[in-house]
Amino acid sequence: MKLQLPDAAATAMLAERLCTVLPASTVGWTLLLEGELGAGKSTFARALITALGHDGAVPSPTYTLVEPYQLPSGNLYHIDLYRVSSEEELRYLGWGELEDGFRLVEWPDRAASLADNADLLLHLDYGLAGRSAQLTGLSARGHDLVAQLEAPFDTQPQD
Ligand SMILES: Nc1ncnc2c1ncn2[C@@H]1O[C@H](COP(=O)(O)OP(=O)(O)OP(=O)(O)O)[C@@H](O)[C@H]1O
Numbered sequence: 001m002k003l004q005l006p007d008a009a010a011t012a013m014l015a016e017r018l019c020t021v022l023p024a025s026t027v028g029w030t031l032l033l034e035g036e037l038g039a040g041k042s043t044f045a046r047a048l049i050t051a052l053g054h055d056g057a058v059p060s061p062t063y064t065l066v067e068p069y070q071l072p073s074g075n076l077y078h079i080d081l082y083r084v085s086s087e088e089e090l091r092y093l094g095w096g097e098l099e100d101g102f103r104l105v106e107w108p109d110r111a112a113s114l115a116d117n118a119d120l121l122l123h124l125d126y127g128l129a130g131r132s133a134q135l136t137g138l139s140a141r142g143h144d145l146v147a148q149l150e151a152p153f154d155t156q157p158q159d
């Protein structure tokens, strides 16, 4: 699914739309957030965490690597791998201990094996005005979810 996001508010709105199709419990889900420096990964993450019920600031995990949240849909881990350079470092970070939550991962390319078990991939790019976004389902349930987001466009009255 491809979209144009003319400004930061549009990026946030995409996160809010995604929130409406996520299951009541997001434990065990992984969403990868790809894009160059400044593409809007944190803008999207902040809007999604807020839409899922967090009230307050969403600090950047650039230095802490992981920022945890307790939300009505379960634990959520906002992860930034920008400073991680190997899979081994990721194990050291305790990736396995984040299984009881929803993992929202910025810079997932730092650890290629992450994509193997991820559900969704949001790729953000610089466009002529603002950004462009591509949301892809990686797992069967991720695929279903993207299909649900696309559905309104398939159900226009036909004549
Ligand atoms: N669709 C958009 N159009 C224009 N500007 C946007 C859009 N989405 C986000 N921005 C703006 O781009 C800037 C960078 O956003 P953000 O910090 O979310 O990027 P990032 O991908 O997390 O960057 P980094 O790689 O440095 O962590 C912010 O000023 C934000 O408001």
Ligand SMILES: [Mg+2]
Pocket (backbone or CB within 6 Å): 041, 042, 043, 060, 106
């Ligand atoms: Mg960021």
